[in-house]
Amino acid sequence: MLRTGQLESIAYFEQSLQKAKACSKRFICKVDKIMNIHPLSVYHFYHKLGFTERFYWSNQENSLILTGIGTLVPFHHSTEEQYSAIEKEWKRFGEEVYIEQENCFGTGPLALGGFSFFETYKHDHDWKEFGTSHFFVPKLMITVTQEGTFITSNYEINAQTTLEDLLSQYKQYDDYLEQYGMKQPTFTQSECIQKDEFEPNEWIQSVKTAIGQMKDEQLEKVVLNRTLNATFSSEVNSSKVIYELEATRNVNYVITYQLKDTVFISATPERLIAKKKNTVSSMCLAGSAAKGITKEENSEAANWLLNSKKNNDEHAFVVNYIKETLRLYCDQLTIPSSPRIMATKSLLHLFTPVEGTILQHVSIFKLIQALHPTPALGGFPKEVACKLIRELEPIERGWYGAPIGWIDLNGNGDFAVGIRSALVKANKAKLYAGCGIVQDSKPEEEFYETGVKFLPMLNALGGLRNER
Numbered sequence: 001m002l003r004t005g006q007l008e009s010i011a012y013f014e015q016s017l018q019k020a021k022a023c024s025k026r027f028i029c030k031v032d033k034i035m036n037i038h039p040l041s042v043y044h045f046y047h048k049l050g051f052t053e054r055f056y057w058s059n060q061e062n063s064l065i066l067t068g069i070g071t072l073v074p075f076h077h078s079t080e081e082q083y084s085a086i087e088k089e090w091k092r093f094g095e096e097v098y099i100e101q102e103n104c105f106g107t108g109p110l111a112l113g114g115f116s117f118f119e120t121y122k123h124d125h126d127w128k129e130f131g132t133s134h135f136f137v138p139k140l141m142i143t144v145t146q147e148g149t150f151i152t153s154n155y156e157i158n159a160q161t162t163l164e165d166l167l168s169q170y171k172q173y174d175d176y177l178e179q180y181g182m183k184q185p186t187f188t189q190s191e192c193i194q195k196d197e198f199e200p201n202e203w204i205q206s207v208k209t210a211i212g213q214m215k216d217e218q219l220e221k222v223v224l225n226r227t228l229n230a231t232f233s234s235e236v237n238s239s240k241v242i243y244e245l246e247a248t249r250n251v252n253y254v255i256t257y258q259l260k261d262t263v264f265i266s267a268t269p270e271r272l273i274a275k276k277k278n279t280v281s282s283m284c285l286a287g288s289a290a291k292g293i294t295k296e297e298n299s300e301a302a303n304w305l306l307n308s309k310k311n312n313d314e315h316a317f318v319v320n321y322i323k324e325t326l327r328l329y330c331d332q333l334t335i336p337s338s339p340r341i342m343a344t345k346s347l348l349h350l351f352t353p354v355e356g357t358i359l360q361h362v363s364i365f366k367l368i369q370a371l372h373p374t375p376a377l378g379g380f381p382k383e384v385a386c387k388l389i390r391e392l393e394p395i396e397r398g399w400y401g402a403p404i405g406w407i408d409l410n411g412n413g414d415f416a417v418g419i420r421s422a423l424v425k426a427n428k429a430k431l432y433a434g435c436g437i438v439q440d441s442k443p444e445e446e447f448y449e450t451g452v453k454f455l456p457m458l459n460a461l462g463g464l465r466n467e468r
C-alpha cells in the first residue's frame with residue numbers, strides 16, 4: 001500500500017460523502033502524501049486506467065512537477081470570451097467540490113490546460129481537439145514539491161453514490177500506483193526519417209514584407225513563426241520526449257498536453273504569468289544569439305547580445321508592454337532597468353524578470369487576457385502586429401506561443417508561453433519557432449535563428465542527434 005492507512009481512508013470518504021451530499025456538492029477531492037514515485041511513470045502508464053487525456057508539467061528547478069491523467073471535468077470554450085468563460089466555469093466547479101482538508105501548494109483540484117494564440121482559427125488546422133481553450137480537472141494527479149510527493153484523486157458523486165463506490169475507485173488508483181508508480185518506463189527510440197521546413201523562401205519574403213511595413217511607422221515589431229514537419233520511424237512517445245527534454249534542460253519548463261491521440265509539447269524558457277497569493281511573476285524574454293561551443297565563445301556572444309541595439313530594441317518593446325500592462329493591476333512592481341542573459345540549451349536570450357504585488361480580486365485569467373500576446377510573441381503595437389501575423393502566416397499557430405499551465409481553487413497558478421514546441425500525432429510532428437522582427441532585422445539571420453530554435457525539440461523527438 002503506497003498511501004495512508006485504509007481505515008483512515010474509509011473514515012475520510014464516509015465523512016466527506018455525508019457532508020458533500022448534505023450540501024449538494026457534485027465532487028469530492030482527496031489528497032494523500034505518498035512515498036516517492038516519479039510522475040513520469042504515472043504519465044507513461046496512464047492508459048492502464050483507461051484514460052485518454054494527460055498533462056505533464058515540470059519547471060526549471062523541478063520545484064514543482066505535476067502530472068494529471070483522465071478527465072473528471074472538461075472546460076472548453078470557442079467563444080471570443082474564452083478567458084472569462086473558463087474563469088466562470090472554474091469558479092462554479094470550486095463551489096461544487098467538497099474538500100475536507102487544507103491542501104499544500106500544487107495539490108487538490110487543479111484545472112490544467114491552455115488557450116490558443118488567436119481567439120479564432122482562420123485556416124485549416126490540426127488543432128481541432130484543442131480548440132481555442134481547453135482545460136480539464138484530472139481524476140488522478142501526482143504532485144512533487146519540496147514538501148514531498150502527493151496524490152490528488154477527484155470523484156464525481158450524486159445522490160446514489162455509496163461509500164463502496166468511492167472506495168473501489170480509490171482502491172483501483174492505489175493498485176495502479178503500486179503496480180506502475182515505481183516501474184521504470186522503457187522507451188523505444190523513434191528516429192527522424194524526414195524533415196521539411198515549410199516554405200522557407202516564402203517565410204523570408206514575409207520577413208521582408210514585415211520590415212517594409214515598418215517604414216511607415218505603424219508597426220515597430222512583429223514576431224513571425226514558421227514550421228517544420230518531421231516524420232519518425234515509429235510513433236513518437238511523449239514520455240520519452242519528456243525524459244529527453246528533462247535530461248538536457250537548463251532553464252525551461254517541460255510541458256505536454258494530450259487530448260485523444262494528439263499531444264502538444266513545449267520546452268519553453270518563457271513564463272507568461274504566475275500567481276502565488278498576492279505575488280505575481282512574469283518575464284520579458286526577447287533578443288537572441290546562438291550559443292558558442294566554448295566558454296569564451298559564449299561570453300563573447302553574451303557580450304555581443306547585451307550590446308546589440310537591434311536586440312535591445314526588440315527586448316525593450318516587451319519590457320515596456322509588460323510594465324504598462326501589469327502596472328494597472330499591481331500595487332508594486334519590480335523590474336530591473338537593464339536585461340541580463342538567459343542561456344537555454346542552444347541560445348542566449350535577453351531576459352528581464354518581473355515581480356509584483358497584485359491588487360486584490362485580480363485573477364490570473366484577467367492577467368493572461370491582459371498580457372497575451374506580449375511583444376515577445378505578437379509584436380508592437382499589438383493589434384497591428386497580430387493583423388499582419390494573420391495575413392502573412394499560412395499555418396495556424398494553434399497553441400504555439402499561447403498560455404499553457406494550471407490554476408488552483410485559491411487562484412494560484414502558473415502559465416508558460418508555449419514556444420519551442422511541437423504538435424505530435426502518431427509518427428508525425430509539426431514544430432513551431434518564431435522570432436521578433438524589427439526594422440534592423442536581416443531576414444536570413446532570422447531564418448537561421450528560428451532554425452536553431454527547432455533543434456532541442458527535434459532532437460528530443462528523436463531526430464538528428466548530432467545537431468545542437
Ligand SMILES: C=C(O[C@H]1C=CC=C(C(=O)O)[C@@H]1O)C(=O)O
Pocket residue numbers: 223270285286287288349375376377419420432433434435436453
Ligand atoms: C517567439 C519565440 O521566441 C521568443 C522568445 C525569446 C526570444 C525571441 C526572439 O529573440 O525573437 C522571441 O521573442 C520562439 O521561440 O518561437
